[in-house]
Amino acid sequence: MKIKKYQAKTTREALLLVKADLGPEAVILKIHEPKNLLGKSEGVEVTAALDETVLPPEAIPSAEMGSDPVSAPGAYDRRGVQKVQWRNIDEESKVLDHNGRNSVGLGGKVEKTMHEVQALRQDVHHLRDELKTSMKTSQAGMPAEFQSIAKGLERAGLTQAVIQDIIAELMISCPPEDRSGSRLLAASRRILASRIPASPGIPIRKGRSAVMLLLGPTGVGKSTTIAKIAGREMLRGNRTVAIITTDCYRMGALEQMQSFANATNIELETVFGPDDVQESLERLKHHDLILVDTAGRSRNNQEHLDELKAFVAAVHPDEVHLVLSLNTRDRDLLEMVELFRPMGVNRILFTKQDETFELGALYWLTSQTKLPVSFVATGQRIPDDIQEADRDILASWVLGEVAL
Ligand SMILES: Nc1nc2c(ncn2[C@@H]2O[C@H](COP(=O)(O)OP(=O)(O)O)[C@@H](O)[C@H]2O)c(=O)[nH]1
Ligand SMILES: [Mg+2]
Numbered sequence: 001m002k003i004k005k006y007q008a009k010t011t012r013e014a015l016l017l018v019k020a021d022l023g024p025e026a027v028i029l030k031i032h033e034p035k036n037l038l039g040k041s042e043g044v045e046v047t048a049a050l051d052e053t054v055l056p057p058e059a060i061p062s063a064e065m066g067s068d069p070v071s072a073p074g075a076y077d078r079r080g081v082q083k084v085q086w087r088n089i090d091e092e093s094k095v096l097d098h099n100g101r102n103s104v105g106l107g108g109k110v111e112k113t114m115h116e117v118q119a120l121r122q123d124v125h126h127l128r129d130e131l132k133t134s135m136k137t138s139q140a141g142m143p144a145e146f147q148s149i150a151k152g153l154e155r156a157g158l159t160q161a162v163i164q165d166i167i168a169e170l171m172i173s174c175p176p177e178d179r180s181g182s183r184l185l186a187a188s189r190r191i192l193a194s195r196i197p198a199s200p201g202i203p204i205r206k207g208r209s210a211v212m213l214l215l216g217p218t219g220v221g222k223s224t225t226i227a228k229i230a231g232r233e234m235l236r237g238n239r240t241v242a243i244i245t246t247d248c249y250r251m252g253a254l255e256q257m258q259s260f261a262n263a264t265n266i267e268l269e270t271v272f273g274p275d276d277v278q279e280s281l282e283r284l285k286h287h288d289l290i291l292v293d294t295a296g297r298s299r300n301n302q303e304h305l306d307e308l309k310a311f312v313a314a315v316h317p318d319e320v321h322l323v324l325s326l327n328t329r330d331r332d333l334l335e336m337v338e339l340f341r342p343m344g345v346n347r348i349l350f351t352k353q354d355e356t357f358e359l360g361a362l363y364w365l366t367s368q369t370k371l372p373v374s375f376v377a378t379g380q381r382i383p384d385d386i387q388e389a390d391r392d393i394l395a396s397w398v399l400g401e402v403a404l
């Protein structure tokens with residue numbers, strides 16, 4: 001089968017080119033209208049195929065045969081190839097899809113073409129894999145223009161395997177003639193951003209309170225973050241917020257939250273166990289958002305973990321955010337996810353972004369665990385130092401572009 005591409009200003013002109021070159025037996029595979037950066041059309045590109053294989057008579061469908069290039073859609077020549085309806089290609093391409101699935105002759109053709117496309121796809125996949133493998137074996141052979149991006153990713157704490165994967169993706173997406181520093185940086189940011197799952201903001205539920213629970217290890221900033229989110233919503237003034245706290249174990253924790261609630265006039269409920277939860281939720285149900293703070297739990301104390309699990313189940317929150325500090329070692333981060341995930345964690349909220357330059361975890365932990373980032377806390381100030389997760393900003397941080 002011969003497959004060729006034709007470019008022209010209009011569809012009609014492109015089709016005439018197809019017809020002149022391949023003849024009326026050509027099968028149109030694709031009509032594409034490329035657009036420039038401003039979204040303006042850059043003409044039409046038609047992909048057409050011609051198969052000179054003559055089909056045995058039994059493979060020819062019984063549809064009416066026509067020799068006229070403008071014969072009805074669905075007409076076939078004696079070789080079972082669908083005729084192109086030159087006048088109305090949009091319609092024709094629809095018919096082609098439809099008939100391709102239903103008729104023996106054309107179905108076979110389309111299937112063959114699909115196999116060819118599939119084979120090409122596989123080739124591309126092999127090439128990508130080969131590219132990645134060759135990079136793994138010869139890091140020194142990496143083109144100079146990629147070295148600084150690779151170094152930036154290394155500084156962020158990404159593993160060599162991930163760096164090579166991203167660089168290979170970059171090599172594929174940026175042609176050699178277009179590898180300026182700014183172009184590569186923008187492309188890297190785009191690749192990273194597309195791989196970081198994000199689910200920014202607070203939950204909102206129509207007609208009832210949304211319940212957002214924060215859990216995680218001690219000292220990561222759960223209570224501070226609750227105060228930031230509550231303060232932020234209060235300042236915005238479009239939602240009412242209440243807080244439930246269970247952090248009654250650590251010295252001063254409850255007093256701190258109490259004084260924040262008093263100063264901001266935010267309603268606060270203290271809960272001592274799963275049995276009190278429903279009552280508290282009931283008392284606060286007139287609020288739009290209920291933030292639930294929990295006490296940090298040691299991974300070595302199974303009893304504490306079981307208690308927390310029972311508490312989360314009793315709250316029945318809309319969202320469970322695992323709060324993790326970015327200045328934690330990679331292995332510990334992963335272990336925390338494994339430890340807390342069974343409690344229904346469905347978001348990661350990072351804190352202490354301001355305390356480290358190694359921000360690779362924003363990328364690798366979320367892409368590896370498939371848990372989206374909700375917020376990132378960037379300092380101690382309440383309520384200023386918190387941001388909703390924005391994929392582009394997160395990607396920039398991983399690349400180390402933003403001055404800290
Ligand atoms: N630098 C920095 N410190 C933070 C951040 N978030 C919280 N903290 C500090 O971390 C310490 C522990 O915070 P706390 O909210 O009590 O942690 P919790 O035990 O998880 O509730 C406090 O000194 C906070 O001011 C942050 O984003 N950046
Ligand atoms: Mg706390």
